[in-house]
Amino acid sequence: MEHSATPLIPDHQLSLDDQISPVVSLDEMIEQNLANLGLPQFIQVILISLLLILESQQTFISVYTDEEPTWHCISNTTTCSSSSDICTLSKSAWAWDRPSDSTIISDWSLECAGSSILSGLPSSCFFIGCLLGGLALSTLGDSSSLGRKKLLFLSCFAMSITALATIFANNIWIYSTLRFVAGFFRAPIMTSVIVLLSEMVSKRWRGQVVIIGFTFFSFGLVSLPAVAYINRGSSWKMLYVWTSIPSIVCCIIIYPFVSESPRWLFIHGHEAEAMAVLKRLASPPNYQSDHGLESCCLSNMPPKAKNVVPKLDLYSSLKDLFNRKWALRRLLTIMALAFGIGVVYFGLLLGVGNLSFNIYLSLAFNGLLDIPAYLLTFILIERWSRKSSILTFCILSGTGSAICAAIGDEQEVLQIGLELASFFSACVAFNVLLVFGTELFPTCVRNSTTSLVRQAINLGAAFSPVLISAGRQNEFLSFGVFGLVVFCFGFFVVFLPETRGVTLCDTLDEQEYFKTGGELR
Structure with a gap:
């Protein structure tokens, strides 16, 4: 059962003078003035979504920079064959198929490092950085003066600068540290994009614009194999150069x-700025109607209503959330x-190198498959319940x-x-899930909560590189474990x-009012 939005202050609590002008809620104001996805809103959606191309490339760049390259025998003796373990062979018996600086494995002679933990360390550090960055930066978009926009661009710019600095790494430890820092700043990007997109349109369009953002993420994933293929004969550092400078x-x-x-502007007391944004985003028919900005916005709203949502101190929003059992249970x-x-999701993408298929085509096929997945999601979010959609596709992916x-x-x-079918479902x-989490x-x-959901995703992603490295000897430790985990946790x-x-x-x-009223249980 769907309830209409409630006024910020109940009518019975207002004086007779206060009730002369009708009081509207913030949600009603958004719905009335941004009901149609006009050109100003669409331009905002495109500009914001462009940043997801940059995030996508930095997230999956390790598929090529950290891959274990192929090699060949250069000795005529019978001791070397394609099935040999190069760690047991003399250095003079084999050679890399490509230049030794094409990946960090061949550049720093990590092929016999032995431990799958070491070869998967940079990717794991990146996602651990994402996890800690999300925890440290998550509330800045809610409670600080940064807001959604400044946090988004600050994070994206810092991630890109760190990615460019990676070219100066000369060993696995410095490289892993820089990947950790890049992941730390990357953490709020997707969250801020999703929240910013969903708060700039009416509820009719919020699911669709988020899917548009996901599509741009897919564009970044598809473009990465092309950039990597063009630079396949160059140093792995060039891949960071060609992806970080355009991002900056x-x-x-x-x-x-x-x-x-x-x-965000309204609930933090920036009413004039909020009005200016709404005027820029509102489509002309809505702006000129009786329910337009001039007739239903803050100018006609009682002073009490304007301050009904107090400004919050840093992390106070999460403290309030954790103090409510129903909200904490829902978040966990x-x-x-x-x-x-x-x-x-991340395990299948990062693990394409473990398949006996061309690594450039594998990631490109997965990236291209993202697009029909987004189109299907676009349809599902309007016609099928969130819960049924997630459960069904978790089972199929697992x-x-x-x-x-x-x-x-x-x-x-x-x-x-x-693998493609499993990734499509995932x-x-x-x-x-990301649309569901914002609602x-x-x-x-x-x-804050959307960011915490993202950090849970990053925690899962942090385990993937180690499993992928272990899966080079036993595939069940990678793809098998991926399937079991998503199957079980999907319930x-x-x-x-x-x-x-x-x-x-x-x-x-x-x-909580709607929860007790039966809308959200």
Whole structure:
């Protein structure tokens, strides 16, 4: 059952003078003036989504920079063959197929480092950085003066600068440290994009614009193999150069043209700025109607209503969240679900090098498969419940990944087909999860909770590189484990409320009101 948005102050608490002008809620104001996805809003969606191309490239760049390259025998003796362990061979008996500086493995002679932990260390450090960065920076988009926009661009710019600095690394330890720092600053990007997009449109369009953002993430994933292939004969450092410099330039150019979230501006007392943003974003028919900005906004709202949402100190929003058992239980449940999806989503993408298939085509096929997955998500979020969608595709992804591990490398075409099917299902579940996560919590903590959900995904992703390294000897330790984890953790979704078509709340009190009223249980 869907409830209409409630006024910020109940009518019975207002004096007779206060009730002369009708009081509207912030959600009503957004719905009335941003009901149509006009050109100003669409331009904002595109500009904000462009940053996900940059994030995607830095997230999966290790597929090429950290891969274990192929080699060949250069000795005519019988001691060297394609099935030999190069760690038992003389250095004079074999050579790399490409220049030795094409990946960090060959550049720093890590092929016989022995431990799968060491070869997977840089990728794990990146996702651990994402995890800690999310925990440290998550509330800055809610409670600090940064807001959604400044946090987004600051994070993207710092990530890009750190990626460029990676070219100066001369050993695995410095490299891993820089990857950790890049991951730390990368953490809030996806969260800020999702929240900023969803708060700039009415509830009718919030799911669709988030999917548009995901599509740009896919563009970054598809473009990365092309950049890597062009630089396949160059040093791995050139891949960081060709991805980081455009990112830095993009951040500088786009920043002045992106608007802050009107919801965030309003609840933090920046009413004039919020009004200016709404005027820029509102489509002309809505602006001229009787329900336009001039007739229903803050100028007609009682002074009490303007200050009903107090400014919050840093981390106070999360403290308030943790003090409410229903909210904490909801957060922990969706984080467990996110962990399982994170393991399989990032594990399948980062693990394409373990398949007996061309590594450039493998990642390109996965990236291209993202696009129909987004289109399917675009349809599902309007026609099917969030819970049913996530559970169904978690089961399908887990089953496909486990079978992929069971058949091995002998059936190359079938294996890549199952991997693609498993990734397609994981991608749909991932997309719906991110939309679902933004709808479960109110505006005052939405950036924080969405970020925590993202950090649960990153925690799952941090385990993936180690499993992938171990899976080079035993595929069950990679694809098999991925399948089991997402299959089991997917069932956590049954403990969460359905959110399709519900009103976005702005405060925890308002969310609790709807919860007790039966909208969210």
